[in-house]
Amino acid sequence: MKMSNSIASFVLLLILISTNCLCSEAQQCRPSGRIMGKKPPPGECNKENDSDCCVQGKAYTTYKCSPAVSRHTKAELTLNSFEKGGDGGGPSECDNQYHSDDTPVVALSTGWFNDRSRCLHNITISGNGKSVVAMVVDECDSTMGCDEDHDYQPPCSNNIVDASKAVWKALGVPHNQWGGLEITWSDA
Numbered sequence: 001m002k003m004s005n006s007i008a009s010f011v012l013l014l015i016l017i018s019t020n021c022l023c024s025e026a027q028q029c030r031p032s033g034r035i036m037g038k039k040p041p042p043g044e045c046n047k048e049n050d051s052d053c054c055v056q057g058k059a060y061t062t063y064k065c066s067p068a069v070s071r072h073t074k075a076e077l078t079l080n081s082f083e084k085g086g087d088g089g090g091p092s093e094c095d096n097q098y099h100s101d102d103t104p105v106v107a108l109s110t111g112w113f114n115d116r117s118r119c120l121h122n123i124t125i126s127g128n129g130k131s132v133v134a135m136v137v138d139e140c141d142s143t144m145g146c147d148e149d150h151d152y153q154p155p156c157s158n159n160i161v162d163a164s165k166a167v168w169k170a171l172g173v174p175h176n177q178w179g180g181l182e183i184t185w186s187d188a
Contacts, residue, residue, distance in 0.1 A: 029065035029111060029158055035145060036060075040152030048087040049079040050179055054146035054154050063142040063158035066111025072184040073112075077127060077171075079178050080107060080162040082137065088162075089151040092137040094119035099137055104170060107138035107162040118187070125167060127183035132170035134163060161185055 037054035045053035054060070067073065080088045082099035088107070091098055094116065099105045106125070108118060118136040125132050140162040145155035156162065161183065168178050 029063060029067055031061045032064040032143070033062045034059045035062055035155065037146050037154065038152070044148070045152040046085075046087040046089075048081055051087040051151075051153055054152050060145060060154045062144070062155050064110060066109045066142070066158045069112065069187070071186050072126075073186060075159050075161045075183055075185055076157065077125065077167070077181040077183045078140075078160055078162045079168060080140075080164065082107075082164055087151065087153075088138065089149070089153075093139045094137045097137075099164065101165040103164060104132055104134035104166040105137045105164045106134045106167065107140040107160075108136055109140050109156050109158050109160045110142035111158055113139040122188035123161075123185050124188045125161060125163070125171070125183055125185045127181050128171045128173050130171050132167055133188050134167050138162075 037056055037058040037060060039056035040053050045051070047053065080086070081101055082088045082092060082105055083101055084098040086101070092105075092107075106123065107113075112118065113136070120135060120137065122133050122135055125134055140156035140160045141150060142156045142158050144150060145153055165178075171181075173181060
């Protein structure tokens with residue numbers, strides 16, 4: 001009898017563990033689709049800050065979600081100009097304005113942007129041993145790209161904090177290393 005109770009307890013434990021793993025797995029952010037790259041018209045993809053331009057026929061992964069936000073959300077910091085004529089394209093989504101590269105502002109991947117819920121709110125970005133507070137002014141679109149609205153750039157990954165030059169300067173990152181940096185961020 002004790003042996004069958006032990007086996008039953010063990011089987012129940014295995015079921016609970018596997019169910020927990022499945023629930024955790026279901027909460028992860030998975031790709032939502034793909035779009036095919038289109039060749040930009042001549043001179044239409046702004047390559048400032050080493051921005052990528054879409055490649056004709058290349059499949060790009062899209063996301064409607066981002067990883068869960070925590071007190072130390074891991075992300076990739078990228079470089080973006082929010083100025084008129086910069087590689088960020090049109091005016092910012094939150095306020096329909098352009099912003100100086102000397103102002104600490106960011107765009108967040110679609111899931112983190114969360115239907116504008118973080119618009120004009122500050123986040124704290126930590127990297128390179130320093131921290132900076134920056135305002136969310138735009139979305140780094142993870143669902144669309146390779147068109148005029150997105151400056152013929154591919155969709156953003158789902159874990160991007162796209163930052164102005166001011167953010168990079170505040171983090172003390174040497175200029176020759178600007179463009180990609182593993183960071184953490186949190187709501188300020």
